[in-house]
Amino acid sequence: MFxxxxxxxxxxxxSSAIYLKRFKLDVLVLMKDFGALDKTDHIENYYGFPNPxxxxxxxxxxxxxxxxxxxxxxxEEVLNIDKTELFVIKTNRNEYEAKTVLLATGSSRxxxxxxxxxxxVGKGISYCAICDGFLYRKQTIAILGEGEFMAEELEVLRNxxxxxxxxxxxxxxSVKVEGTKIITDPITGFIGDEVVNTxxxxxxxxxxxxxxxxxxxxxxxxxxxxxxxFVDNNMIAVNDKYMTNIPGLFAAxxxxxxxxxxxxxxxxxxxxxxxxxxxxxxxxx
Amino acid sequence: MFxxxxxxxxxxxxSSAIYLKRFKLDVLVLMKDFGALDKTDHIENYYGFPNPxxxxxxxxxxxxxxxxxxxxxxxEEVLNIDKTELFVIKTNRNEYEAKTVLLATGSSRxxxxxxxxxxxVGKGISYCAICDGFLYRKQTIAILGEGEFMAEELEVLRNxxxxxxxxxxxxxxSVKVEGTKIITDPITGFIGDEVVNTxxxxxxxxxxxxxxxxxxxxxxxxxxxxxxxFVDNNMIAVNDKYMTNIPGLFAAxxxxxxxxxxxxxxxxxxxxxxxxxxxxxxxxx
Numbered sequence: 055m056f057x058x059x060x061x062x063x064x065x066x067x068x069s070s071a072i073y074l075k076r077f078k079l080d081v082l083v084l085m086k087d088f089g090a091l092d093k094t095d096h097i098e099n100y101y102g103f104p105n106p107x108x109x110x111x112x113x114x115x116x117x118x119x120x121x122x123x124x125x126x127x128x129x130e131e132v133l134n135i136d137k138t139e140l141f142v143i144k145t146n147r148n149e150y151e152a153k154t155v156l157l158a159t160g161s162s163r164x165x166x167x168x169x170x171x172x173x174x175v176g177k178g179i180s181y182c183a184i185c186d187g188f189l190y191r192k193q194t195i196a197i198l199g200e201g202e203f204m205a206e207e208l209e210v211l212r213n214x215x216x217x218x219x220x221x222x223x224x225x226x227x228s229v230k231v232e233g234t235k236i237i238t239d240p241i242t243g244f245i246g247d248e249v250v251n252t253x254x255x256x257x258x259x260x261x262x263x264x265x266x267x268x269x270x271x272x273x274x275x276x277x278x279x280x281x282x283x284f285v286d287n288n289m290i291a292v293n294d295k296y297m298t299n300i301p302g303l304f305a306a307x308x309x310x311x312x313x314x315x316x317x318x319x320x321x322x323x324x325x326x327x328x329x330x331x332x333x334x335x336x337x338x339x
Numbered sequence: 340m341f342x343x344x345x346x347x348x349x350x351x352x353x354s355s356a357i358y359l360k361r362f363k364l365d366v367l368v369l370m371k372d373f374g375a376l377d378k379t380d381h382i383e384n385y386y387g388f389p390n391p392x393x394x395x396x397x398x399x400x401x402x403x404x405x406x407x408x409x410x411x412x413x414x415e416e417v418l419n420i421d422k423t424e425l426f427v428i429k430t431n432r433n434e435y436e437a438k439t440v441l442l443a444t445g446s447s448r449x450x451x452x453x454x455x456x457x458x459x460v461g462k463g464i465s466y467c468a469i470c471d472g473f474l475y476r477k478q479t480i481a482i483l484g485e486g487e488f489m490a491e492e493l494e495v496l497r498n499x500x501x502x503x504x505x506x507x508x509x510x511x512x513s514v515k516v517e518g519t520k521i522i523t524d525p526i527t528g529f530i531g532d533e534v535v536n537t538x539x540x541x542x543x544x545x546x547x548x549x550x551x552x553x554x555x556x557x558x559x560x561x562x563x564x565x566x567x568x569f570v571d572n573n574m575i576a577v578n579d580k581y582m583t584n585i586p587g588l589f590a591a592x593x594x595x596x597x598x599x600x601x602x603x604x605x606x607x608x609x610x611x612x613x614x615x616x617x618x619x620x621x622x623x624x
Binding site: 076102 | 384
């Protein structure tokens with residue numbers, strides 16, 4: 055059992071882990087990739103680097119720094135987080151328990167650049183099966199996705215309907231899925247009036263009552279939503295101690311909004327570590 | 340005339356200057372030394388450095404980074420800042436005008452480790468001649484200090500009294516001072532009851548009504564106080580836009596309190612730059 059599991063190996067997560075380790079807490083960092091910084095070639099405005107560095111280089115530096123300080127980092131994809139008395143974190147390889155969780159996965163929420171998509175988010179297009187699935191009981195539900203995250207969400211949706219479509223939007227299905235229609239054609243549009251009512255591909259049109267998005271891997275906001283944490287305008291809502299409305303669930307970096315800058319994420323991480331340390335001590339003393 | 344003069348060349352000041360330059364503002368950084376980081380050998384918790392670095396190295400990196408981005412940095416000691424329509428910044432070498440000022444000088448306020456000193460701060464011991472000098476009209480006033488800052492404050496005190504003592508506390512006097520008694524013996528204690536009433540050196544005791552501290556160079560808090568900015572518990576009070584109660588006067592980093600960490604100072608700097616940019620555009624549009 056860990057004191058803290060940090061989800062995300064970028065600036066906010068690693069900065070926090072470094073401080074948490076200093077506080078002699080048992081920390082585990084789970085990360086799946088290099089996030090948004092992997093696509094940034096030329097960073098000039100993060101203090102302390104005389105010459106431009108790539109985002110990848112900064113993230114690698116951070117990982118080396120953390121490893122040298124004895125912080126354990128595992129390359130695992132977090133699929134689900136449950137809060138019972140402790141937090142139970144399910145990854146593609148393991149299941150962990152922790153007293154607290156810090157979400158620091160950046161703002162990776164999928165925003166499909168397909169006509170109609172953004173118009174219907176919140177109007178029949180949802181990011182959270184647990185939150186909204188019951189609204190579409192016995193109706194026609196589409197789920198967008200191709201991997202384990204989609205499969206997890208699909209299991210939730212099966213509770214509400216058996217009229218289910220999986221749309222991979224042109225990607226190969228990477229998990230085994232049964233009992234649903236599977237459409238692998240690229241999606242070209244979402245149509246509706248008040249709410250979405252049709253998915254159009256390059257080959258056909260499919261009437262649907264709801265669309266759930268579970269493309270790629272879940273974002274921090276997805277976890278937060280599913281646990282009942284407040285989300286405001288796609289950002290995880292935290293108080294001035296970086297804690298969500300769920301005791302022990304913290305968030306830092308891009309996923310809580312504000313300036314999308316390394317400087318801000320790094321400071322968030324440090325501040326969140328202080329708050330987590332205080333929180334853990336308040337529970338055990 | 341500059342858009343912004345940044346006082347301080349540490350993490351908060353330089354991080355801010357980097358962003359301000361990006362916003363195409365005319366920025367000048369004034370710095371006198373490497374501040375508290377110069378005494379820090381081994382920094383492991385600032386994100387992005389795989390191996391421990393010295394504070395001096397980080398500050399040097401920051402200065403190189405800023406220079407490479409075309410930011411002008413001058414090694415001058417700021418002695419006074421006045422707000423008229425613009426800000427007038429007087430240094431040991433020049434006088435500058437600026438639309439805005441960012442104070443980022445760290446928390447360098449002198450705290451003398453002499454028995455009685457901290458007991459009487461606010462009780463006859465003051466850091467601000469302009470603020471408190473009038474309270475001691477025609478009384479015996481001591482000023483602690485040895486350089487230009489002391490000489491500046493002394494000129495202010497001459498308006499209120501001619502019974503003035505300069506205590507250098509064992510240091511050689513580095514400026515020419517006339518018409519005051521000058522005591523260069525080390526101070527061994529401050530004595531009083533409700534308020535301070537005596538300065539004790541290793542040779543004698545001197546009855547005084549007030550003690551003004553102007554040792555070394557002025558801190559950001561000193562400037563802030565003298566301009567009428569609110570100070571709370573020695574820290575410069577700013578709003579969520581990093582602005583003091585004086586329009587156009589901003590502050591960031593250790594001098595506004597909070598976590599004394601590079602991470603926090605760097606993020607402060609970035610956030611303050613955004614706020615300053617908005618402020619300047621709101622004034623010129």
